[in-house]
Amino acid sequence: xxxxxxxxxxxxxxxxxxxxxxxxxxxxxxxxxxxxxxxxxxxxxxxxxxxxxxxxxxxxxxxxxxxxxxxxxxxxxxxxxxxxxxxxxxxxxxxxxxxxxxxx
Numbered sequence: 461x462x463x464x465x466x467x468x469x470x471x472x473x474x475x476x477x478x479x480x481x482x483x484x485x486x487x488x489x490x491x492x493x494x495x496x497x498x499x500x501x502x503x504x505x506x507x508x509x510x511x512x513x514x515x516x517x518x519x520x521x522x523x524x525x526x527x528x529x530x531x532x533x534x535x536x537x538x539x540x541x542x543x544x545x546x547x548x549x550x551x552x553x554x555x556x557x558x559x560x561x562x563x564x
């Protein structure tokens with residue numbers, strides 16, 4: 461929902477994505493190390509993760525698939541552009557990964 465409010469705000473204020481991104485480059489730069497920083501607590505739980513590997517994997521695959529598919533289908537139903545559909549597809553990954561995928 462926040463992305464919707466952000467998009468409406470940028471559109472209403474006539475702010476281009478390039479200007480918006482230029483202002484957010486510092487946060488974009490910090491998101492990568494922050495994501496890597498989450499790896500240590502996750503590593504400390506590796507025994508539990510191995511024990512619950514199959515249920516966790518199935519849940520992640522189903523959840524990511526449904527989230528991405530529903531987002532793209534709804535956007536397509538609302539006549540979003542091809543570029544918008546491609547940008548929305550990786551919405552369920554971390555922000556640094558999604559931004560890198562969307563830039564491609």
